[in-house]
Amino acid sequence: MENAISINGITKSFGEKKVLDDINLDIKKGEILGLLGPSGAGKTTLIKILTGQLEADSGNSVINGKDSQRLTGRDYSGFGIMMDNCGLYERFSCYENLKVFARIYNISDDKIRAALESTGLADAGKTPVSNLSKGMKSRLRLARVFMTNPKILFLDEPTCGLDPATADEIQKLILREKEKGKTIFLTTHTMTEAEKLCDNVALLNEGKIVEYGSPAEICRRYNHQKRIKIHLTDGTEMEILHDESAAEIISELIKNGSAETIHTTEPDLKTVFMELTGKELSQ
Amino acid sequence: MRNIDAVFLKQLKETLRNKTILIQFLMFPVMAFIMENAVKIENMPENFFVKLFAVMFVGMAPLTCMSAIISEEKEKNTLRALMMSNVRPVEYLIGTGFYVWLMCMAGAGAFAVCGGYNGMKFCQFMLIMSTGILLSELVGAIIGVSCKNQMSATSVTVPVMMIFSFLPMLSMFNKSVEKAAEITYTQQLNKLINGLGTTEIKAESIVVIVVNFVVMAVLFAAAFRKKGLE
Ligand SMILES: Nc1ncnc2c1ncn2[C@@H]1O[C@H](COP(=O)(O)OP(=O)(O)OP(=O)(O)O)[C@@H](O)[C@H]1O
Ligand SMILES: [Mg+2]
Numbered sequence: 001m002e003n004a005i006s007i008n009g010i011t012k013s014f015g016e017k018k019v020l021d022d023i024n025l026d027i028k029k030g031e032i033l034g035l036l037g038p039s040g041a042g043k044t045t046l047i048k049i050l051t052g053q054l055e056a057d058s059g060n061s062v063i064n065g066k067d068s069q070r071l072t073g074r075d076y077s078g079f080g081i082m083m084d085n086c087g088l089y090e091r092f093s094c095y096e097n098l099k100v101f102a103r104i105y106n107i108s109d110d111k112i113r114a115a116l117e118s119t120g121l122a123d124a125g126k127t128p129v130s131n132l133s134k135g136m137k138s139r140l141r142l143a144r145v146f147m148t149n150p151k152i153l154f155l156d157e158p159t160c161g162l163d164p165a166t167a168d169e170i171q172k173l174i175l176r177e178k179e180k181g182k183t184i185f186l187t188t189h190t191m192t193e194a195e196k197l198c199d200n201v202a203l204l205n206e207g208k209i210v211e212y213g214s215p216a217e218i219c220r221r222y223n224h225q226k227r228i229k230i231h232l233t234d235g236t237e238m239e240i241l242h243d244e245s246a247a248e249i250i251s252e253l254i255k256n257g258s259a260e261t262i263h264t265t266e267p268d269l270k271t272v273f274m275e276l277t278g279k280e281l282s283q
Numbered sequence: 284m285r286n287i288d289a290v291f292l293k294q295l296k297e298t299l300r301n302k303t304i305l306i307q308f309l310m311f312p313v314m315a316f317i318m319e320n321a322v323k324i325e326n327m328p329e330n331f332f333v334k335l336f337a338v339m340f341v342g343m344a345p346l347t348c349m350s351a352i353i354s355e356e357k358e359k360n361t362l363r364a365l366m367m368s369n370v371r372p373v374e375y376l377i378g379t380g381f382y383v384w385l386m387c388m389a390g391a392g393a394f395a396v397c398g399g400y401n402g403m404k405f406c407q408f409m410l411i412m413s414t415g416i417l418l419s420e421l422v423g424a425i426i427g428v429s430c431k432n433q434m435s436a437t438s439v440t441v442p443v444m445m446i447f448s449f450l451p452m453l454s455m456f457n458k459s460v461e462k463a464a465e466i467t468y469t470q471q472l473n474k475l476i477n478g479l480g481t482t483e484i485k486a487e488s489i490v491v492i493v494v495n496f497v498v499m500a501v502l503f504a505a506a507f508r509k510k511g512l513e
Binding site for chain 1: 286293297
């Protein structure tokens with residue numbers, strides 16, 4: 001299958017600071033790629049470059065066969081871009097906000113209502129944006145993206161700041177878009193989200209992609225990290241490596257009755273990330 | 284055309300909720316109406332307040348509205364959202380500019396009614412007002428395009444607007460101010476409005492207005508080249 005997005009050697013510095021360093025990625029049509037990284041890793045910067053809002057120092061990116069720097073209005077109407085810097089009209093209600101764009105895209109009112117409904121904003125349709133919570137605003141941004149039915153979606157932290165139930169709804173929506181064959185490039189700093197949604201994830205740290213693959217594949221690669229977790233009766237917890245020495249330690253603990261529960265832990269993306277970077281992702 | 288339409292309708296609806304802009308459209312026509320009816324001084328020229336406020340209106344309302352609308356859309360990133368939805372800058376400017384022009388022409392119509400202009404005088408008055416409104420919009424657009432946010436736009440708008448809207452009035456009292464004011468389009472509009480009904484067309488006024496327009500157009504092109512609508 002051909003690539004919907006291909007990123008070739010993108011490098012970008014702000015002043016002295018190298019924010020992106022030789023990024024290479026390919027995203028196939030119909031794939032969800034998750035770009036994972038801590039705050040300040042350069043995720044938003046990469047989306048800006050891909051969507052032509054920012055110019056890279058070197059390298060290039062091709063979206064739907066077209067160089068990002070040469071995108072025209074017509075190309076943009078095939079994209080859905082959701083980022084914090086895409087503004088909303090504060091004096092307008094949710095409905096009126098969508099209506100502005102519905103006029104531009106020639107979309108019927110039914111679709112506006114459907115988009116509000118699917119993002120859980122049906123009841124807030126008449127509320128002015130200035131009275132919405134942060135989470136509701138990001139849902140409205142998503143509604144705007146979904147409403148126009150784009151082929152490629154760029155979602156910058158789509159569930160950031162949402163409560164778990166709403167985040168779950170949004171993730172379902174994203175998966176539904178994927179079923180329709182959409183290509184989705186999303187950034188996140190929550191591991192569970194990446195594991196749930198993404199076909200492939202790229203771990204971005206200090207401007208470099210330090211790991212790439214499907215979530216399961218990456219975890220398998222770091223299987224040497226398998227550990228045993230023991231809860232002790234005094235309420236503390238200890239972690240030991242899963243090797244020959246483990247048996248001895250455990251039998252000792254059991255003998256003197258200080259072990260409460262024992263279980264093995266599989267590495268998840270979180271632990272992999274910590275091993276790779278020595279840093280913890282937020283959340 | 285659909286995009287211009289969308290921008291126009293959006294602005295129409297938005298302004299109804301935006302008191303600071305709405306007030307700009309209403310203030311001077313209402314003031315002219317009140318003053319014309321309330322203040323009676325002997326030997327006062329006919330329609331003194333209508334003419335005075337009409338010129339101030341031209342220098343102020345279109346200018347502040349354009350700069351306020353553009354800079355707010357920039358600050359709130361809604362302009363970017365429009366640009367990323369296949370709205371071209373020129374479509375945005377036409378949609379917004381047409382809206383402001385229409386509202387200001389409604390204000391001009393109110394002045395004309397207040398001054399009892401009809402027939403040829405009415406047409407001349409509206410034509411003069413329309414020219415001034417377009418020029419002021421251009422000035423406002425220059426400010427809106429070059430400033431990053433509302434704060435900086437306001438700090439530039441206020442002095443510029445003062446120059447264009449108050450110089451014609453101040454030049455009634457001071458000869459040297461009057462000389463300096465000659466080069467502004469608003470002072471020339473002021474003269475044209477005061478000479479309303481006379482058939483002679485003053486070449487000097489036309490020249491100054493055209494020169495003003497050319498200068499503004501060049502400044503606008505430069506600002507737009509540099510910043511676009513980002
Ligand atoms: N316009 C800019 N000028 C200077 N530095 C910038 C600019 N934009 C971003 N940066 C810097 O680039 C780095 C990466 O920023 P970016 O917004 O891409 O991070 P991010 O991965 O999206 O973080 P977050 O998870 O917090 O959104 C940061 O250190 C930031 O300070
Ligand atoms: Mg970011």
